[in-house]
Amino acid sequence: xxxxxxxxxxxxxxxxxxxxxxxxxxxxxxxxxxxxxxxxxxxxxxxxxxxxxxxxxxxxxxxxxxxxxxxxxxxxxxxxxxxxxxxxxxxxxxxxxxxxxxxxxxxxxxxxxxxxxxxxxxxxxxxxxxxxxxxxxxxxxxxxxxxxxxxxxxxxxxxxxxxxxxxxxxxxxxxxxxxxxxxxxxxxxxxxxxxxxxxxxxxxxxxxxxxxxxxxxxxxxxxxxxxxxxxxxxxxxxxxxxxxxx
Numbered sequence: 350x351x352x353x354x355x356x357x358x359x360x361x362x363x364x365x366x367x368x369x370x371x372x373x374x375x376x377x378x379x380x381x382x383x384x385x386x387x388x389x390x391x392x393x394x395x396x397x398x399x400x401x402x403x404x405x406x407x408x409x410x411x412x413x414x415x416x417x418x419x420x421x422x423x424x425x426x427x428x429x430x431x432x433x434x435x436x437x438x439x440x441x442x443x444x445x446x447x448x449x450x451x452x453x454x455x456x457x458x459x460x461x462x463x464x465x466x467x468x469x470x471x472x473x474x475x476x477x478x479x480x481x482x483x484x485x486x487x488x489x490x491x492x493x494x495x496x497x498x499x500x501x502x503x504x505x506x507x508x509x510x511x512x513x514x515x516x517x518x519x520x521x522x523x524x525x526x527x528x529x530x531x532x533x534x535x536x537x538x539x540x541x542x543x544x545x546x547x548x549x550x551x552x553x554x555x556x557x558x559x560x561x562x563x564x565x566x567x568x569x570x571x572x573x574x575x576x577x578x579x580x581x582x583x584x585x586x587x588x589x590x591x592x593x594x595x
Contacts, residue, residue, distance in 0.1 A: 350379070350380050350381070350451070350453075350454065350455065350500075350501075350504050351380075351381045351383075351426075351427045351430065351454065351455040351456075352380060352381070352382045352383075352427075352455070352456050352458070352497050352500070352501075353382075353383050353384065353385065353423040353426060353427045353430065353455070353456070353457045353458070354382075354383070354384045354385075354457075354458045354460060354490070354493055354494075354497075355384070355385050355387060355416065355419045355420055355423055355457065355458065355459045356384055356385075356386065356387075356460040356488075356489075356490050356493075357386060357387060357388055357398065357488075358460075358488070358490055359384035359386050361490045361491075361494070362382060362383075362384050362494070364494065365382055365494055365497060365498065365501075366382050370498075370501065370502065370507060370508065371497070371498055371501045371507075373507075374501050374504065374506075377506070379504055379505075379506050379507055380501050380504055380507065382497065383426060383427075385419045385420075385422045385423045385426070386419065387411070387415040387416045387418070387419040388415065389419070390414070390415040390418035390419050390422070391412075391415045392414070392415075397412070398411060398412050398415045398416070399411055399412055399462070399463050400412050402464060406464075407464075408463055408464035409463040409464060410463060410464050410465060410466065410467060411461060411462060411463055411465065411466040411467070412467075413466075413467045413469065413470050416459070416466060416467075416470060417470060417473075417474065420432065420457065420459065420474050423457045427455035427456075427457055428455070429455060430453070430454070430455035430456055430457045431450075431455075431456055431457070431476045431477070432457045432458075432459060432474055432475050432476045432477075433450075433456060433457065433458050433459065433475070433476065433477055433478070433479055433493075433496070434458075434459045434461065434466070434471060434475040434477075434478045434479075434489070435459065435460060435461065435478075435479060435480070435481070435489035435492040435493050435496070436461065436465070436478040436479070436480060436489070437480050437483070437484075437485055438478055438480070439477070439478030439479040439480040440477070440478065440479060440480065441480055441481075441482075442479050442481050442495075442496060442499075444499075446479070447496070447499040447500055447502075447503065448503055450500050451500045451502075451503035451504065456497075456500070458489070458493035458496065459474075459475065459489065459493075460488055460489030460490045460492075460493050461488065461489045462487075462488045479492075479496060480492075481495050481496070521560075522571055522574070522575040523560040523561060523563075523564045523571065524563045524564045524567060524568060524571070525560060525563070526555075526556040526557075526559035526560045526563065527541075527559055527563075529541070529544060533545070541555070543555045554580075554584060557580070557581065557584060558584040558585070558587070558588055561577075561581055561584060561585045561588070562585070562588055565585070
């Protein structure tokens with residue numbers, strides 16, 4: 350998979366290309382991550398890439414032409430790529446959307462700066478706008494890198510276990526259950542007995558029940574949007590009944 354970032358700060362991508370899961374993916378050739386700098390396409394001697402907004406007001410707006418040429422260069426390097434603009438006005442990022450994005454052969458992310466980019470450029474060049482939350486950052490690089498990281502997890506071979514991505518939080522509409530490792534007892538607290546039982550069916554049901562409970566306690570809105578299976582209703586009901594008797 351090929352991921353391109355149109356950015357004034359290409360050095361920020363080193364956090365992805367040189368460390369962690371994404372760094373290993375790049376090293377193995379499973380993912381190619383690159384950047385194009387609009388400043389390389391600025392015409393004036395100062396290499397400026399912003400201008401004053403029409404209508405007045407504070408801040409500057411990224412100039413159309415350097416950004417348009419940078420996107421064109423990114424398209425040359427990543428043919429048939431969809432172009433994503435990271436924007437607070439975009440659709441909220443979800444795990445479902447991440448999985449959809451991962452089905453693309455290539456993606457180009459546009460990282461805005463200042464007050465954003467000219468709306469005419471968005472209309473002409475951008476396929477979709479995505480937001481990672483209801484807050485504002487200094488630029489689109491960090492949000493784009495968040496999406497890149499999430500997308501890379503779905504590329505075959507990137508994770509050590511084929512089912513790792515499928516078992517993440519939100520994949521099935523629920524939060525993930527608790528996880529434990531050695532030692533068996535730490536500061537007087539033991540690993541739940543069921544995880545030591547070796548009974549895979551009991552463990553599966555315990556994990557599903559704990560996912561349901563965590564989602565109910567921390568993100569009840571997710572349960573409101575989800576149709577529970579009969580097994581899920583039973584497991585959640587058992588937990589709630591137990592809470593009432595304790």
